[in-house]
Amino acid sequence: MKALITVLPGDGIGPEVCEAGIRVLEGIANKYDHHFEFSEQLIGGAAIDAVQDPFPTNTQASCAESDAILLGAVGGPKWSDPNASIRPEQGLLALRLALEVFANFRPVKIFPELASASPIKTTRLEGVDIMVVRELTGGIYFGDKTRSDDRASDLCIYHRYEIERIIRIAANLASKRRGRLCSIDKANVLETSRLWRDVTINTISEEFPTIELEHMLVDAAAMHLINRPAHFDVMVTENMFGDILTDEASMLAGSMGMLPSASLGDSTRGLYEPIHGSAPDIAGQGIANPCGMIASCALLLRHSLNLTEEAENIDNAIQDVIHSGGRTTDIAEPGQVALSTREMTDQIMDRLL
Numbered sequence: 001m002k003a004l005i006t007v008l009p010g011d012g013i014g015p016e017v018c019e020a021g022i023r024v025l026e027g028i029a030n031k032y033d034h035h036f037e038f039s040e041q042l043i044g045g046a047a048i049d050a051v052q053d054p055f056p057t058n059t060q061a062s063c064a065e066s067d068a069i070l071l072g073a074v075g076g077p078k079w080s081d082p083n084a085s086i087r088p089e090q091g092l093l094a095l096r097l098a099l100e101v102f103a104n105f106r107p108v109k110i111f112p113e114l115a116s117a118s119p120i121k122t123t124r125l126e127g128v129d130i131m132v133v134r135e136l137t138g139g140i141y142f143g144d145k146t147r148s149d150d151r152a153s154d155l156c157i158y159h160r161y162e163i164e165r166i167i168r169i170a171a172n173l174a175s176k177r178r179g180r181l182c183s184i185d186k187a188n189v190l191e192t193s194r195l196w197r198d199v200t201i202n203t204i205s206e207e208f209p210t211i212e213l214e215h216m217l218v219d220a221a222a223m224h225l226i227n228r229p230a231h232f233d234v235m236v237t238e239n240m241f242g243d244i245l246t247d248e249a250s251m252l253a254g255s256m257g258m259l260p261s262a263s264l265g266d267s268t269r270g271l272y273e274p275i276h277g278s279a280p281d282i283a284g285q286g287i288a289n290p291c292g293m294i295a296s297c298a299l300l301l302r303h304s305l306n307l308t309e310e311a312e313n314i315d316n317a318i319q320d321v322i323h324s325g326g327r328t329t330d331i332a333e334p335g336q337v338a339l340s341t342r343e344m345t346d347q348i349m350d351r352l353l
């Protein structure tokens with residue numbers, strides 16, 4: 001098959017992990033006789049430096065005609081002046097909005113071999129397999145903002161249709177998994193959360209009567225994620241709660257570097273990015289963990305190109321490498337010689353069938 005993929009390396013370790021992702025996708029293309037065309041474009045801080053715009057017109061045009069978009073990371077100390085009027089993160093938010101990818105999937109799967117890399121007790125990690133569904137184009141991220149010298153505000157707004165569509169997607173997923181959905185809100189304080197809860201209750205009872213629905217306040221959810229993570233199947237929540245809880249959940253897997261994400265809307269065109277950030281502290285050293293990015297490439301093949309076998313091939317190769325002890329710095333055992341980004345990628349590519 002033929003596919004056009006826009007690649008947005010961005011900042012920090014973004015370019016290093018994107019290179020790994022492209023190499024793996026090219027490996028897959030060779031093995032299965034597909035033709036993937038990559039269009040590399042600017043985003044974030046790199047785009048601000050080049051054209052003073054975190055989401056330039058060329059990037060927008062390329063994404064609009066692509067089958068899928070692969071993104072590294074955006075942001076870094078160079079652009080984090082709180083008084084700056086343009087910021088790298090605006091590029092990513094504008095991209096999500098432009099693509100209308102309102103559903104962000106962040107699977108938290110534990111490799112048993114990495115349990116010791118997690119700060120959480122190994123016994124609590126047994127059986128952990130969570131899918132976090134984060135609403136991605138609404139809420140406080142996108143409401144009107146105001147700022148004067150001594151007053152600032154961010155509006156948090158949700159509409160019924162935005163809640164309905166994300167709940168449907170999460171419930172569908174839950175029905176293909178263990179049938180349990182945990183909706184997370186702050187309904188004891190926030191009006192948006194009370195609407196969220198109402199709409200969730202109605203949507204589930206009318207359309208998904210067999211789903212076991214539970215509501216949890218976000219502060220309690222933060223606690224239960226650590227205390228009894230195996231309790232969760234599908235978690236669904238609004239934009240900012242999802243942002244915070246998925247960083248927390250990533251620690252169950254041992255490293256943020258392991259986890260992928262997919263963002264989708266009503267079409268098959270999706271945005272794929274590892275959940276880690278630009279990691280400026282290790283940028284340019286070639287030691288970043290490429291697994292989150294490579295697993296994101298598997299999600300890209302699965303959800304945007306419908307290439308299930310190819311996606312499984314990648315997932316199995318990652319699992320194989322971890323199983324046989326391949327480790328980048330972030331997940332290495334004490335005293336173990338860690339692999340570079342390139343070496344880890346080579347090992348994964350060597351194991352593709």
Ligand code: IPM
Pocket residue numbers: 074075089092093243275
């Ligand atoms: C994420 C990131 C972004 C977010 C930032 C970079 C805008 O933290 O994808 O989780 O907050 O959504």
Ligand code: MN
Pocket residue numbers: 243244247
């Ligand atoms: Mn985040």
